[in-house]
Amino acid sequence: MTVIKSIDIISWAKIHALFGIVFGLIYGIVIAIMGAAIGAKYAMPGVTAFGLLSIIIFPIIFGILSFIIGAIMAYLYNIFAGSVGGIEIELVEKKA
Structure with a gap:
């Protein structure tokens, strides 16, 4: 198992x-x-x-919001990975 300790x-x-x-x-x-659809049905060009x-x-x-939230999450x-441990993943080497 490989552990992602930081991002x-x-x-x-x-x-x-x-x-x-x-x-x-x-x-x-x-x-x-x-x-x-609403603008055409009710003749509301602002909605269209x-x-x-x-x-x-x-x-x-x-x-923009996803960039900010992604930075906060990373x-x-x-911080959490340093105290609790990171995500464990299993890597398999592809055979040619």
């Missing part, structure tokens, strides 16, 4: 931010579809515009 904070935060961007894009697309802007806004907000992991 580089910035590298983990960048990966976490990428996940946030992907999920933000998914949520943005869903909100855009709902906004377009917000729905379309959500495709841009949500990934940015989710990415920092806390490093």
Whole structure:
């Protein structure tokens, strides 16, 4: 067994931010579809515009917040792993 005793904070935060961007894009697309449907049905162009802007806004907000949260999580992991122990993983070497 190999133990992960610490995580580089910035590298983990960048990966976490990428996940946030992907999920933000998914949520943005869903909100855009709902906004377009509601805006068309009830003649509310503001809702349609917000729905379309959500495709841009949500990934940015989710990415920034995920970066910050990822950095906090990595920092806390490093503290907890030092006192409790790290995550144990089993690595297998691939045979060519």
